Amino acid sequence: MPHARLTPGLTAGLITALFATSVFAAPSASPDLTRRQPQIDKIVAEISPKRIEAYVRKLVSFETRHTMSDTVSETRGIGAARRWIKAELERCGAGTALQVAYDSHVAPVSARISRPTEIVNVVATLPGTQEASKARLYVVSGHYDSRNTDVMDATGKSPGANDDASGTAAVMEMACVMAKHKFDATLVFMAVAAEEQGLLGAGHWARQARANNLNVAGMFTNDIIGSSRADDGRVDNKQVRLFSQSVPATKEMSEAVRALLATGGENDSLSRQLARHTKEQGERYVKGFKVSVIHRHDRYLRGGDHMPFLEQGYAALRFTEPNEDFAHQHQNLRTEDGKVYGDLIEFVDFDYTAKVAKVNAATLASLALAPAAPQQVKVRTDKLTNDTTLVWQANAEPDVAGYRIVWRETTAAGWQGSKLVGNVNEATIKLSKDNYFFGVQAVDKEGNVSVATYPLPLR
Missing domain, CATH: 2.60.40.10 (Immunoglobulins)
Structure with a gap:
C-alpha cells in the first residue's frame, strides 16, 4: 500500500x-475513473461520416488548393477554399463561443515558394471556461493545401481528397460538434496552409505560440486519414497509426532531454506521454478501433505539421491511416495500363475517416475537461x-x-x-x-x- x-x-x-x-x-x-463521461460519449456519437463526406467533396470541388494557386476566383484555387472553410466554421459555430479568424503571413521565396506568397491558416478557437485552465491549449490541425507530382505545379488539377481534405474535414467536423459543448481548457481547431511547401502555415503558428509563451499542452495533426485500403487491396478499417517522438534529434541536448536520458526515460517524453493518453482514451470511447502508437516522430524520414510544434518543445502527434497507397498521393491525375493515379475522392472511406475523427474528439475532450x-x-x-x-x-x-x-x-x-x-x-x-x-x-x-x-x- x-x-x-x-x-x-x-x-x-x-x-x-x-x-x-x-x-x-x-x-x-x-472519483470513479471507470465511468465513461456522458459529454464525451455524446460528442463521439455526433461525429458524422456524411458531414465529413460533404466537406471533402466541397474541398475537392476547388480543383486545386496548391499554396500558390488562384486566390481571386470564388470557385477555384486556395483562396476560394480558405474563404469557404472560414465561412463554414462561422456558420456552424453561430450562437456558440467558437471564434474563427485567419492567421496570415507572407512567405519569402524559398525552395518550394517561387514568389512571395501569403500563407493563410483558418483558426477556430473554443475558449476554456475554467479560470485556472483556459490558458492551457490543445491544438488539432489538418492541412487544406494540395499538390501534384511536381510540387511547384500551381495550376494543374490537384483534388487532394485524402491528402489532406480528409484531415481538414475531420477538424472542421470536430470544431462544429465540440463548439456546442463547454470545456475547462481551450481548444484550437486549425486548417493550415502550405504543408506541402514546407510546413509553412503550421510553422508560423507554432513559432508565434512560443514567442507569445502560449501553453500548448498538446497538438494533433491529421494528415492522410481517409483511406482504409492499402496499395495491395487489403482493407484495414479498425486502426489508425499515431506517430510519437521520443527525444529530438538536435545538435545540442536540452537539460530536459539530458534528464530523461540520464534516468532511462527516453520513452517518457512529453509526446510519448500524450500518446499513451490518446491510445487509452481513443480506444475507450471508440470501441473496436485500435490506436497503434508508432515510436517515430513520423513515417521514415518524412514529416508533417506536428513537427514545427515539436521543434518549439511542445508535445505533438500525427494521425495517419495504417497503409498508404502512393498511387493516390502526390500524383498527377492519369490512367496508365488500366491503373488510376491521383488523390481522388472515390478512394476515401468516410466511415473510416469519421472513426479517426472520433478518436481525436474523445481525446481532445478528455484533455480539455481534465486538470x-x-x-x-x-x-x-x-x-x-x-x-x-x-x-x-x-x-x-x-x-x-x-x-x-x-x-x-x-x-x-x-x-x-x-x-x-x-x-x-x-x-x-x-x-x-x-x-x-x-x-x-x-x-x-x-x-x-x-x-x-x-x-x-x-x-
Missing part, C-alpha cells in the same frame, strides 16, 4: 485539508531504498480531487498499474524505481484524468 507524506512549507489550511481527505482512497470518497498534468514531479533519491517516493506541486484547478500514481515495467510501452493516493503532494509506492517507470496524474471530482508526468530526480 502506498502512504502519503507531507512536505515542508504547507499552510495550516492546506494541512487541515489534507488530513480531512482519506489518503488511503476509501472507495466511497474516490493539467502535475508540475515539478520528482522522485526522492536522498536515501537508498526499495520503495519509490514521489513528490509534486499541487495543481491550481479548484476541482482537483487528488492524484494517481501510474507505473510500468521498463520494457512495457503502456501503464500497467495505478493507485489513487488522495489529495496529497507526496506518496510512496512499494515498488523499486530501479525496476519500474512512474508517472503522476491529476484527477478531478468527475473522474477526468490528466496526462501523466514523468518524475525527475530530486537530489
Whole structure:
C-alpha cells in the first residue's frame, strides 16, 4: 500500500485539508475513473461520416488548393477554399463561443515558394471556461493545401481528397460538434496552409505560440486519414497509426532531454506521454478501433505539421491511416495500363475517416475537461531504498480531487498499474524505481484524468 507524506512549507489550511481527505482512497470518497463521461460519449456519437463526406467533396470541388494557386476566383484555387472553410466554421459555430479568424503571413521565396506568397491558416478557437485552465491549449490541425507530382505545379488539377481534405474535414467536423459543448481548457481547431511547401502555415503558428509563451499542452495533426485500403487491396478499417517522438534529434541536448536520458526515460517524453493518453482514451470511447502508437516522430524520414510544434518543445502527434497507397498521393491525375493515379475522392472511406475523427474528439475532450498534468514531479533519491517516493506541486484547478500514481515495467510501452493516493503532494509506492517507470496524474471530482508526468530526480 502506498502512504502519503507531507512536505515542508504547507499552510495550516492546506494541512487541515489534507488530513480531512482519506489518503488511503476509501472507495466511497474516490472519483470513479471507470465511468465513461456522458459529454464525451455524446460528442463521439455526433461525429458524422456524411458531414465529413460533404466537406471533402466541397474541398475537392476547388480543383486545386496548391499554396500558390488562384486566390481571386470564388470557385477555384486556395483562396476560394480558405474563404469557404472560414465561412463554414462561422456558420456552424453561430450562437456558440467558437471564434474563427485567419492567421496570415507572407512567405519569402524559398525552395518550394517561387514568389512571395501569403500563407493563410483558418483558426477556430473554443475558449476554456475554467479560470485556472483556459490558458492551457490543445491544438488539432489538418492541412487544406494540395499538390501534384511536381510540387511547384500551381495550376494543374490537384483534388487532394485524402491528402489532406480528409484531415481538414475531420477538424472542421470536430470544431462544429465540440463548439456546442463547454470545456475547462481551450481548444484550437486549425486548417493550415502550405504543408506541402514546407510546413509553412503550421510553422508560423507554432513559432508565434512560443514567442507569445502560449501553453500548448498538446497538438494533433491529421494528415492522410481517409483511406482504409492499402496499395495491395487489403482493407484495414479498425486502426489508425499515431506517430510519437521520443527525444529530438538536435545538435545540442536540452537539460530536459539530458534528464530523461540520464534516468532511462527516453520513452517518457512529453509526446510519448500524450500518446499513451490518446491510445487509452481513443480506444475507450471508440470501441473496436485500435490506436497503434508508432515510436517515430513520423513515417521514415518524412514529416508533417506536428513537427514545427515539436521543434518549439511542445508535445505533438500525427494521425495517419495504417497503409498508404502512393498511387493516390502526390500524383498527377492519369490512367496508365488500366491503373488510376491521383488523390481522388472515390478512394476515401468516410466511415473510416469519421472513426479517426472520433478518436481525436474523445481525446481532445478528455484533455480539455481534465486538470493539467502535475508540475515539478520528482522522485526522492536522498536515501537508498526499495520503495519509490514521489513528490509534486499541487495543481491550481479548484476541482482537483487528488492524484494517481501510474507505473510500468521498463520494457512495457503502456501503464500497467495505478493507485489513487488522495489529495496529497507526496506518496510512496512499494515498488523499486530501479525496476519500474512512474508517472503522476491529476484527477478531478468527475473522474477526468490528466496526462501523466514523468518524475525527475530530486537530489
